Amino acid sequence: xxxxxxxxxxxxxxxxxxxxxxxxxxxxxxxxxxxxxxxxxxxxxxxxxxxxxxxxxxxxxxxxxxxxxxxxxxxxxxxxxxxxxxxxxxxxxxxxxxxxxxxxxxxxxxxxxxxxxxxxxxxxxxxxxxxxxxxxxxxxxxxxxxxxxxxxxxxxxxxxxxxxxxxxxxxxxxxxxxxxxxxxxxxxxxxxxxxxxxxxxxxxxxxxxxxxxxxxxxxxxxxxxxxxxxxxxxxxxxxxxxxxxxxxxxxxxxxxxxxxxxxxxxxxxxxxxxxxxxxxxxxxxxxxxxxxxxxxxxxxxxxxxxxxxxxxxxxxxxxxxxxxxxxxxxxxxxxxxxxxxxxxxxxxxxxxxxxxxxxxxxxxxxxxxxxxxxxxxxxxxxxxxxxxxxxxxxxxxxxxxxxxxxxxxxxxxxxxxxxxxxxxxxxxxxxxxxxxxxxxxxxxxxxxxxxxxxxxxxxxxxxxxxxxxxxxxxxxxxxxxxxxxxxxxxxxxxxxxxxxxxxxxxxxxxxxxxxxxxxxxxxxxxxxxxxxxxxxxxxxxxxxxxxxxxxxxxxxxxxxxxxxxxxxxxxxxxxxxxxxxxxxxxxxxxxxxxxxxxxxxxxxxxxxxxxxxxxxxxxxxxxxxxxxxxxxxxxxxxxxxxxxxxxxxxxxxxxxxxxxxxxxxxxxxxxxxxxxxxxxxxxxxxxxxxxxxxxxxxxxxxxxxxxxxxxxxxxxxxxxxxxxxxxxxxxxxxxxxxxxxxxxxxxxxxxxxxxxxxxxxxxxxxxxxxxxxxxxxxxxxxxxxxxxxxxxxxxxxxxxxxxxxxxxxxxxxxxxxxxxxxxxxxxxxxxxxxxxxxxxxxxxxxxxxxxxxxxxxxxxxxxxxxxxxxxxxxxxxxxxxxxxxxxxxxxxxxxxxxxxxxxxxxxxxxxxxxxxxxxxxxxxxxxxxxxxxxxxxxxxxxxxxxxxxxxxxxxx
Numbered sequence: 022x023x024x025x026x027x028x029x030x031x032x033x034x035x036x037x038x039x040x041x042x043x044x045x046x047x048x049x050x051x052x053x054x055x056x057x058x059x060x061x062x063x064x065x066x067x068x069x070x071x072x073x074x075x076x077x078x079x080x081x082x083x084x085x086x087x088x089x090x091x092x093x094x095x096x097x098x099x100x101x102x103x104x105x106x107x108x109x110x111x112x113x114x115x116x117x118x119x120x121x122x123x124x125x126x127x128x129x130x131x132x133x134x135x136x137x138x139x140x141x142x143x144x145x146x147x148x149x150x151x152x153x154x155x156x157x158x159x160x161x162x163x164x165x166x167x168x169x170x171x172x173x174x175x176x177x178x179x180x181x182x183x184x185x186x187x188x189x190x191x192x193x194x195x196x197x198x199x200x201x202x203x204x205x206x207x208x209x210x211x212x213x214x215x216x217x218x219x220x221x222x223x224x225x226x227x228x229x230x231x232x233x234x235x236x237x238x239x240x241x242x243x244x245x246x247x248x249x250x251x252x253x254x255x256x257x258x259x260x261x262x263x264x265x266x267x268x269x270x271x272x273x274x275x276x277x278x279x280x281x282x283x284x285x286x287x288x289x290x291x292x293x294x295x296x297x298x299x300x301x302x303x304x305x306x307x308x309x310x311x312x313x314x315x316x317x318x319x320x321x322x323x324x325x326x327x328x329x330x331x332x333x334x335x336x337x338x339x340x341x342x343x344x345x346x347x348x349x350x351x352x353x354x355x356x357x358x359x360x361x362x363x364x365x366x367x368x369x370x371x372x373x374x375x376x377x378x379x380x381x382x383x384x385x386x387x388x389x390x391x392x393x394x395x396x397x398x399x400x401x402x403x404x405x406x407x408x409x410x411x412x413x414x415x416x417x418x419x420x421x422x423x424x425x426x427x428x429x430x431x432x433x434x435x436x437x438x439x440x441x442x443x444x445x446x447x448x449x450x451x452x453x454x455x456x457x458x459x460x461x462x463x464x465x466x467x468x469x470x471x472x473x474x475x476x477x478x479x480x481x482x483x484x485x486x487x488x489x490x491x492x493x494x495x496x497x498x499x500x501x502x503x504x505x506x507x508x509x510x511x512x513x514x515x516x517x518x519x520x521x522x523x524x525x526x527x528x529x530x531x532x533x534x535x536x537x538x539x540x541x542x543x544x545x546x547x548x549x550x551x552x553x554x555x556x557x558x559x560x561x562x563x564x565x566x567x568x569x570x571x572x573x574x575x576x577x578x579x580x581x582x583x584x585x586x587x588x589x590x591x592x593x594x595x596x597x598x599x600x601x602x603x604x605x606x607x608x609x610x611x612x613x614x615x616x617x618x619x620x621x622x623x624x625x626x627x628x629x630x631x632x633x634x635x636x637x638x639x640x641x642x643x644x645x646x647x648x649x650x651x652x653x654x655x656x657x658x659x660x661x662x663x664x665x666x667x668x669x670x671x672x673x674x675x676x677x678x679x680x681x682x683x684x685x686x687x688x689x690x691x692x693x694x695x696x697x698x699x700x701x702x703x704x705x706x707x708x709x710x711x712x713x714x715x716x717x718x719x720x721x722x723x724x725x726x727x728x729x730x731x732x733x734x735x736x737x738x739x740x741x742x743x744x745x746x747x748x749x750x751x752x753x754x755x756x757x758x759x760x761x762x763x764x765x766x767x768x769x770x771x772x773x774x775x776x777x778x779x780x781x782x783x784x785x786x787x788x789x790x791x792x793x794x795x796x797x798x799x800x801x802x803x804x805x806x807x808x809x810x811x812x813x814x815x816x817x818x819x820x821x822x823x824x825x826x827x828x829x830x831x832x833x834x835x836x837x838x839x840x841x842x843x844x845x846x847x848x849x850x851x852x853x854x855x856x857x858x859x860x861x862x863x864x865x866x867x868x869x870x871x872x873x874x875x876x877x878x879x880x881x882x883x884x885x886x887x888x889x890x891x892x893x894x895x896x897x898x899x900x901x902x903x904x905x906x907x908x909x910x911x912x913x914x915x916x917x918x919x920x921x922x923x924x925x926x927x928x929x930x931x932x933x934x935x936x937x938x939x940x941x942x943x944x945x946x947x948x949x950x951x952x953x954x955x956x957x958x959x960x961x962x963x964x965x966x967x968x969x970x971x972x973x974x975x976x977x
Contacts (some may be wrong), residue, residue, distance in 0.1 A: 023628075026197075027498050028648050030573070031750065034694055037892075041487070043408055043555070044311045048269075048576075051811050054796065056350045056526060057814065058075075058460075061635075064472065066191055066403045069333055069715050072097055072098070072164075072866050072871060073097055073103075073827075073864045073871055073873055074760070074814065074827065074866050075095075075097070075865075076094075076095045076096065076097045076103065077095075077812055077827075077829055078442070078759065078760065079093075079095040079169075080092075080093040080094060080095050080169075080764050081756070081812060083095075083169075083171060084693065084754070084762075084764075085754065085756055085762075087969065088177070088483055088617070088628060088687060089173060089174075089175040089176070089177050089630070089631050089685045089687075089697075090173075090174040090175040090683055090699060090750055090752050090766060091170070091171055091172065091173055091174065091700060091738040092115060092116075092171075092172050092174065092810075093169060093170065093171045094110050094111070094113060094169065094170045095168075095169040096167060096168050096169060097750070098974070099194075099199075099202060099204045099225055099976065100165040100204055100206055100223045100240070100242075100974070101165070101206075101974065102164035102165065102167055102227050102912075103873075103875075103894050103972070104120055104164060104912070105164060105928070105930065105970075106159070106160065106164060107159045107160075107162050107167060107170070107191070108127055108128065108129055108159040108160070110164065110170070111129050111159075111170065111189070112129070112860065112877055113829075113831075113860050113862065114172055114656060114831075114858075115766070115808035115809070115810050115831040115832070115833050115873070115875075116131060116132045116174065116768075116806065116808050116833045116835075116858075117129055117130065117131055117132075117172065118130045118147050118853065118854075118855060118879055118882075119896045120135070120136075120853055122175070125924075126156055126654045127159060127160050128156050128157070128158065129159065129189070130186070130652075130853050130854065131172065131174070131186035131187035132174065132186055132187065132763075132770075132804060132806060132835070133186070133438055133783075133804045133835050133837050133851050134159055134185055134186025134187075134705075134804070135156070135186075135710060135852070135853055136152075136155070136156035136631050137154060137155045137156055137705070138184065138185040138449070138705040139157075139184050139185075139186040139187055139188070139189065139705075140180075140184040140187075140188045140189070140190065141157040141159075141188075141189045141190075141191070142153070142189070142190045142191070143189060143190075143191045143193070143330055143392055143413075143603050144190075144192060144193060144392075144393060144394060144396075145329060145409070145940045146394055146409070146411040146413065146476075146478055147181060147413070147476055147478070147504070148390070148392055148415070148503065149390060149392070149413040149414050149415035149474040149475060149476045149504075150390070150415050150474055151386075151388040151390065151416065151417035151474065153470070153472055153474050153508055153710075154628070154708050154710065154820070155183075155706070155708065155709065157189075158388075158489065160334070161332045161334050161388055161390045161415075162191065162310065162330075162332060162390075163223070163242040163244065163308060163332070164760040165206070165223040165225075165242045165244060165309045166193060166194070166311070166312050166330070167191055168192045168193055168194040169191065170189060170190065171189075171190045171192070172187055172188070172189050172190075172562065173187055173188040173216065174187045174750065174766075174768070175682070175683075175685060175699035175701065175748075175750045176683040176699070176701035176703050176748070177615070177630065177632070177683055177685065178496070178613040178614070178615045178632035178633060178634040178681070178683055178703075179482070179496065179498070179613070179615070181502070182611070182636050182679070182681060182703070183447055183704065183705055183706055183770065184610075184636060184703060184705065184706055185703045185704065185705040185744060185745075185746040185748075185770065186705075189674075190886045193312050193314060193330065194227070194240075194312075194314065195236070195238070195314060195316050195326065196227045196228070196229060196238035196314055196315070196316050197229060197233065197238055197316045199227040199236075199237040199238060200227065200236075201227065201228055201229060201581070202225065202226070202228055202976070203224075203225070203226045203227075203439045203976065203977035204716050204974065204975065204976045204977070205222075205223075205224050205974070205975045205977075206222070206223045206225075206972060206973070206975075207220070207221070207222050207972055207973055208220070208221040208926070208970050208971070208972030208973075208976040209223075209269040209462060209970060209971055210246065210247050210653070210968055210969065210970035211817070211968065211969045211970070212246070212247065212561065212966060213951045213966045213967045213969070214248065214250065214251075214557075214964070214965070214966025214967075215247050215248050215249035215303065216557060216964060217246075217248070217324055218245035218703055219245055219247060220243075220244070220245055220668065221242070221243070221244040221246075221248040221970075221972070222242070222243050222244075222305040223240070223241065223243075224240065224241045224242075225238070225239070225240040225241075226238070226239055226240075227239075227556065228575040228634050230293055234317065234318045235315075235316070235318070235805045236314075236315070236316045236317075237313075237314070237315055238313070238314040238316075239311065239313050239314075240310070240311055240312045241309075241310075241311040242308070242309070242310045242311065243307075243308070244306070244307070245305075245306070245307045245308075245513070246305075246306045246307075247303065247304070247305050247306075248303070248304050248306075248965070248966075248968075249300070249301065249302065249303045249304070249557075249966070250302055250304075250963050250964065250965045250966070251301050251302075251559050251560040251963065251964055252299070252300045252302065252472065252784075252961060252962065252963035253297070253298070253299050253300075253444070253445040253446075253563075253565075253959070254297075254298050254300065254960070254961045254963045255294040255295075255296075255297040255298065255446075255958070255959065255960065255961075256294065256295065256296075256887070256960065257291065257294065257295045257887075257889055257890070258292040258293060258366070258889055258902050258941070258958050259292065259294075259889050259890040259891075260290045260291075260292060260890060260891050260892050261290060261291060261292070261293050261349055262287070262288055262289065262290050262845050262892075263286075263288070263289060263291070264287040264288065264358070265349070266293075266349050266359075268648075276834070279392045282575070288958055290365070290892060290912060291348060291361045291365050291366065291367060292365055292366045292367065292889070292956070292958070292960070293347065293366075293367045293370075294347065294367075295347070295350060296344045296345070296347070296350070296378070296445060297344065297345055297347070297437060297448065298342050298344040298345075298380070299338065299343055299445070299565050299566075299711065300338040300340050300341070300342040300380075300450065300486050301341055301343060301559060301561055302338060302339070303338075303339050303340075304336060304337070304338045304339075305336070305337045305509075305866055306334070306335070306336045306337075307334075307335045308332065308333065308334045308335075308425075308621070309332070309333045310330075310331065310332035310333070310334075310479075311330075311331055311332075312328065312329065312330050312331075312800060313328065313329040314326065314327070314328040314329075314330070315327040319673055320402070321400070322399065322400040323397070323398070323399055323400070324397070324398040324399075324772060325395075325398075325620060326394075326395070326396040326397075326398075327394070327395050327396075328392075328393075328394050328396075328868070328958040329391070329392070329393050329394075329524070329677075330390075330391060330392045331389075331390070331391040331392075331421065332388075332389070332390045332391070333385050333388075333389050333390075334386070334387075334388040334389075334390070335385075335386070335388075335657050336385065336386035336387075336388075337383070337385050337386075338382075338383065338384045338385070338386070339381070339382070339383050340381065340382045340383075340384075340552075340906060340927045341379070341381045341569070341571060341572075341773060342378075342379070342380040342381070342382075342847065343377060343378070343379060343380075343382070343454075343566060343569045344377070344378040344379075344380060345375070345376075345377060345378075345435055345437055345492070345743070346375070346376040346377070346378060346429075346539060347370065347459035348370060348372045351372075351375070351376045351539045352376075352537050352539060352540030352541075352798065353376070353431075353537075353540040354372045354373065354374050354375060354539070354975070355372060355373045355374055356370065356371070357371045357372055357373060357434070358370065358371040358373075358436075361790030362956070363719070364453075364957070365461070365956050365957025366439070366956045366957075367436040367439065367731075368438070368439055368440050369436065369437065369440065369929075370437055371435070371436040371532060371738070372436075372438070372836045373433060373434045374431065374433070374434075374539075375431065375432050375433070375434055375435035375450070375451070375629065376429055376431055376538055376539035377429065377430050377431070377432055377435070377450065377454055378427055378428070378429050378463065379427070379428050379429075379430070379460075379551075379569065379570060379572060380400075380425070380426070380427045381424075381425075381426050381571070381572045381574065382423075382424060382425045382426075382507070383423060383424045383583060384423050384601075385419060385422045385423065385576075386417055386419070387417060387418055387419065388415065388416070388417045388555070389414075389415070389416050389418075390413075390414070390415040391413065391415075392411060392412070392413040393412055393413075393416055394409065394410065395409070395410050395411070396408070397409075403485060403486045403487065403488065404483060404484065404485050404486075405483065405484040405486075406481065406482070407480075407481070407482040408480075408481055409478070409479070409480050409482075410478065410479045410480075410481070411476075411477070411478075412476070412477045412478075413475070413476040414473075414474065414475045414476075415472075415473075415532070416471070416472065416474070417470070417471065417472045418473075419469035419470055419471055420469050420471060420509075420511050420594070420596075421467050421468060421469040421594030421595075422467070422469055423467065423469045423470075423513025423724065424440045424466070424468070424574060425464070425465075425466055425468070425516075426461040426464070426465045426469045426572055426574055426577055427464040427465070428460045428461065428462060428463055428467075428546060428550070428551070428572060428577075428694065429460065429461045429463050429538045429539065430454060430459065430461070430538065431458075431459070431538045431539065432449070432451055432452055432458075432462050433451040434451050435444075435448070435449065435450050435451065435809075436449045436450035436469070436873075438450075439958070439959075440628045441563060441564070442562075442926070443562045443563040444563075444936060444938050444959050444962040445562070445565065445959070446565075446959075446960050447561065447563055447564040447565065448563075448564070448565045448566065449564060449565075449727075450566065451904060453566070454566070454569055454570065455553065455554075455570060456551045456552055456554075456570045458551075458570075459536050459538075459543055459545060460536075460545070460546045460550065460551055461535075461536050461538045461541075461543025461544060461546065462519045462520065462543055462544040462545075462577075462581075463517075463520050463543065463587075464516055464517050464520055465516060465519060465520075465577065465578070466504060466512070466592060466594075466751035467513060467592065467594045468510075468511055468512050468513070468515050468594050468682040469510075469511040469592065469594060470508060470509070470510055470511070470601070471508070471509040471511070472506070472507070472508050473506070473507045473508075473509075474504070474505070474507075475504070475505045475506075476502070476503060476504045476505075476508040477501075477502070477503045478500065478501065478502045478503070479497060479500060479501050480499070480500030480501070480502075480785050481499055481500065482496070482497075482498035482499055482500075483496070483497045483498060483601075484496055485497075486868065491602050491618050491619070491620045492616050492617070492618050493617050493618065493619040493784065494533065494616070494617040495614070495615070495616055495617075496613075496614070496615045496616075496617070496632070497613065497614045497615070498611075498612070498613055499610070499611065499612045499613075500610070500611050500612075501608070501609070501610050501900075502608070502609045502611070503606070503607070503608045503609075504606070505604070505605075505606040505607075506604065506605055506606075506709060507603070507604035507605075507702075508601070508602060508603055508604070509562055509596060510596075510597045510599060510602045510845075511594040511595060511596055511597060511600035512594055512595070512597045512599075512601075513591055513593060513594050513595070514591045514595070515588075515590045515591035515592070515625040516591075518588050518589075518591045518592060519544055519581050519584070519588070519592075520543075521541050521542060521543055524587060527544075527583050527584065527585045527588045527850040527961070528585055528587075529585055529586075530583070530585065530586070531583075532583065533545075533584055544584065546577070546580065546732055547576075547580055548688040549573060549576045549693075550572065550573050550576045550577045551570050551572060551573070552571045552573055552709070553570060553571070554568040554569045554570045554571050554757040555568065560966075561965050567611050569850040575897045576829050577594070578592065596643070597659045598645035598668050598670075598717040599645055599668055600644055600645065600646065600713070600717070601642065603642065603643060603644035603709075603710075603713040603715070604642060604644075604713075605640065605641075605642045605709045605712050605713065605872065606640070606641045606642070607638055607639070607640050607706070608638070608639045608640075609636055609637065609638045609639075610636070610637050611634060611635060611636045611637075612634075613632060613633065613634040613635065614632060615630060615631065615633070615683075615858075616630070616632065617629070617630045617633025618630075618631075622688070624687055625689055626689040627686065627687065627688045627689070628685075628686070628687040628690075629664070629682070629685075629686050630686075630687075630860055631683070631684045632681075632682070632683055632684075632954060633680060633681065633682045633683070634678050634680070634681045634683070635678065635679075636678060636679050636680075636681070637676065637677075637678040638676060638678070638679075638706075639674075639675075639676045640673075640674070640675050640676065640712060640739070640923075641672070641673065641674050642673045642712050642713050642714060642739050643670060643671065643672045643673070643714070644670075644671055644701050644713040644714055644715045645668040645669065645671070645715075646668060646669065646714055646715045646716045647667070647668055647669075647671055647716050647717070648665075648667070648669055648671075648783050649718060649734060650663075650718070651664040651665045651667060652664075652665045652718070652720055652785055652786045652788075653665075653786055654720075654786055654788055656906060658722070658723065660720050665718055665720060670867065671715070671716075673713075673714040673739040673740075675739065675740050675953060677742060677743075679743070681701065681702050681704065682701065682702055683699075683700070683701035683702075684698075684699065684700045684701065685697070685698075685699045686698040686699070688694050693755060693756050694753070694754070694755050694756075695753070695754040695755075695756070696751075696752070696753055696754075697750070697752040697753075697754070697766075698749075698750070698751055699748075699749070699751075700748070700749050700750075701747075702745065702746070702747055702748075703745070703746045703748060704743040704745050704746070705743060705744045705746075706743045706744075707742075707743065707744070707776065709774050710939045711737065711738070711739070711741055711776060711795060712737075712739045712741065713737055713739060714739050716734065716735065716736050716737065717734070717735040718733075718734050719732060719733045720732050720788075720790075724946050731789075731790070731791045732787070732788060732789070732791070733790060733791050733792075734783065734790045734791075734792045734793075735778075735792070735793045735794075736792065736793070736795070737750065737794075737795060738794055738795040738796060741776060741795065741796075742774060742797050742816045743774060744772065744773065744774035744775070744910065745772075746770045746771065746773070746776050746804075747770070747771045747773045748766065748768065748769060748770040748771070749768075749769045750768045750769070751766065751767050751907065752764060752766040752767075753764065753766075760812075760813070760814040761812060761813045761814065762810075762811070762812050763809075763810070763811050764808075764809070764810050764811075765807070765808070765809050766807070766808040766809075767806070767807050767808075768804070768805070768806055768807075768808075769803070769804070769805050770803070770804035771801055771803060772801065772802040772804055772840070773799070773800070773804070774797050774798075774803050774917070775797070775798040775800050775840060775841060776795050776796070776797060776798065777795070777796060777798040778793040778794070778795060778796075779793065779794050779796045779801075780793050781793075781794075784808070789794075792901060800840040800841070801849075802837065802838055802839045802840035802841070803837060803838050803840070803842050803852075804835075804836065804837045804933075805835070805837055806833060806834055806835035806836060807833070807834045807835050808831065808832070808833045808834075809831065809832050810829075810830065810831035810832075811828070811829070811830050811831070811953045812827075812828070812829045813827060813828055813829075814826070814827035815828075817943050825866050825867030825868075826864070826865050827864050827865075827866070828862065828863055828864070829861075829862040829864070830859070830860065830861040830862065832857075832858070832859045833856060833857070833858040833859070833926065834856065835854055835855065835856055835857075835858070836856065837850075837851055837854060839851045847900065847911050849883065849886070849902060850882075850883045850902070851883070852882075852884060852885055852902075853882060853883075853884065854882055854883075855879040855880045855881065855907075856880050856882075857879070857880040858878070858879040858880070859877075859878050859879075860875070860876070860877050860878075861875075861876050862874070862875045862876075865903060869915075869917055869918030870915075870917050870918075871914075871915065871916045871917075872913075872914070872915050873913070873914040873915070874911070874912075874913050874914075875911070875912050875913075875914075876909065876910070876911050877909065877910045878907065878908070878909040878910075879907065879908055879909075880907045881904055881905060881906050882904070883902040883903070883904050883905075883909050884901055884902070884903045884904065884905050884906055884939055885902065886901070886902055886903075887899065887901045887902060887903050887941050887960060889901065901941050901942070902941070903939040903940070903941050903960045903961070904939065904940050904941070904942065905937065905938070905939055906938055906940065908935055908937070909933055909935060910931060910932075910933060910935070911931075911932040911933045912928065912930045912932060913928065913929045913932060914926070914927075914928045915927045915928070916927075916974075922975055922977065923973065923974070923975050923977050924973070924974040924975075924976075925972070925973055925974075926970075926972045926973070927969075927970070927971050927972075928969070928970045928971075928972060929967065929968070929970075930967065930968040930969075931965060931966070931967050931968060932967060934964065934965065934966060934967050936962055936963065936964050937961075937962070937963045937964070937965075938959060938961070938962045938963075939959070939960040939961040939962070940957050940958070940959060940960060941957060941958055941960050942956075942957045
């Protein structure tokens, strides 16, 4: 360890009138002359953290010494983070849960608030992200590049505004802290579902020069991974009446001859899905990332740091699916068996003349992220100035490489049974579907979205340490931040041009054959478009087709071009000047001042840090929108022309300011016991898609359930104000030993600023419209919860031969109310928020052997709204939510030091391999079937498979 006079540039606070009054009351026993405190304070820096226990000890030290409520994760070794994924590692922290994409952690939720309400920084600077909104995609940062992560759960004026949930700060390493180091790690991971071997290589080198005053550190990580998951999805379980089903599927039957299940009335309703689908998705991911850090310490008063982060992340997702078109949506089908359960949901259907869809998608993601920063810390006697500037960029460039193609085929019969022994229904065809069947063209398109995000920052932070008095430190600072995010949508003009035999739109250049499938005449596809299916078989255990034919997309689009070259141009993606192409730029200036007071209160040492942050935000945005001024009508009320469909460039400018007070009180009840209180106001800005000037117009008369006719217009409101939160936190932390602590925390947030649709009547061009505009609502949500965490080793309780065992565990209870309502005014829960969440990490570390068993469990949680059509409304409602059941994940890691320099590792991920099942529950009031009480259906079911890895790590 070593002493350093360099100040932590994050320890910057602020001052307010209320704080001054409070500090006066607490300073009744002010210290006398304290001397030069700058010389008395030591900043402890750990040169390297080795092993599981060392990592947990340092995390405990960070938590204990912090002035606000903080939790941390520290690397176990150079290039060795506790988990293979940064997001997965974060879920070890109390109050944090993970949202997964393709089975891997990608986004995090902090105390019930999703990534849209949190801020992620790298070395204290906000990182650009290729996400379309404010969420940060953690999968772009390899865990090997991270030294530690700190999560700030309570506010301080020094922290960047915009986080109601919390601030996640990812730290890289500094060369003068690390010294001379060289490490190399190679690993091979085996994915059981994809049956793929996936290499990972990481490299880090650090060296110091000029009598240890100049250091250079470079790191590099390369990974290549192929994964696969299988999913069933059956959305939009709509209301149907028995007579409608039979009259549509069996048009020759008379209504009075319809036989309904359970002797129900022919006008009774039941629920039935639209298109049940099974999908196999294979994802190939390649990532190259690295860091570069230069550090110069010419003397004890000056510390200059230059650092670079870059990440290139290429993802190629390819999915192939098979869909059954149920009889209600197939004019040629004839039902042979049909049963509805007492809950009002269809149990099983069998029918002849069945239609099957083959669907294939390709969604590539080419993401490049970088950050370049320069930081100078300058000590001037009792004042320290910190200058920091950085630029960051992230871009996911796709101008039309995505694709979705659908073809149809007919089989003599099909059956689907929702009452099997698996979450996935049994789906059987009368005969196997292969490449020799007759196929017809349906929907085909290529598309893409390019997201370009740029951030820049320049801040000056100052610290003044007076020589005497209760106020130990005064923090102050000013700064400028900018974020400019643009999204460009690429889409074809008519993706369904060749869906059916549109003789008035497609003029074939040759005698093109057609085929009738499902009562529709379609262009028959040549043999080279369809090829034999390959794969390992669909997972899940249900009786479904295991392998089905594949679509040769190149041959498909070549056929369309040969069939009608002019019409085929409508399938080519082009830059779309529509509401999906937009840009938002936010520029902020901030200033803060904060005081830190240290004294005794009732005989107990305390630290009080109070301050205030001022922010002014300037926003400019653009999008391509329809203009109501272009509407014109004939005397009979019909639309006069299509001028209203034109989209013009619309721009918007606005500004607003906020003042954010914060207070953190830390009371040392004893040398081991710490009591904390915190209060603050925090904000999170509206979603980017809400801040664009966009108007949607539907001038055609529309029948609604009360038989009235209306025209509709919907306005975006880019002038929405930020979400705000008044929050209060408490914590009691017991550090009873170097290798043990127990802590309890509670949090309360009153969250306001939700967005709702304000309806009003508007007259445009002499005709009445039902208009809606997004406005800030006065509703409040309450976010309440408790966290308890425990860290303990057992060496003092066990015989020497059993030394090395320990545990790190935590539990979170979140009892929150969202304040948000569905289309019927019923309150819905927070999405992604589990009421109960627990993590337990059992470890053993002795004589070069390390064993780590990590188990994460969360209770059920709502995922998203689900819409369905009803007779009661005459349209779709979002009164139901898809709910994920309780979920548990187990991973095991092991390493052994063969020599002082060589270590072998072995890990197992997703050992329990739970199915991720989304279920929708519906109450009787939402069903019309007589006798229905409560029913449910499976919305999605997916499984991802286990992964195993072995590796070698060498330190020179």
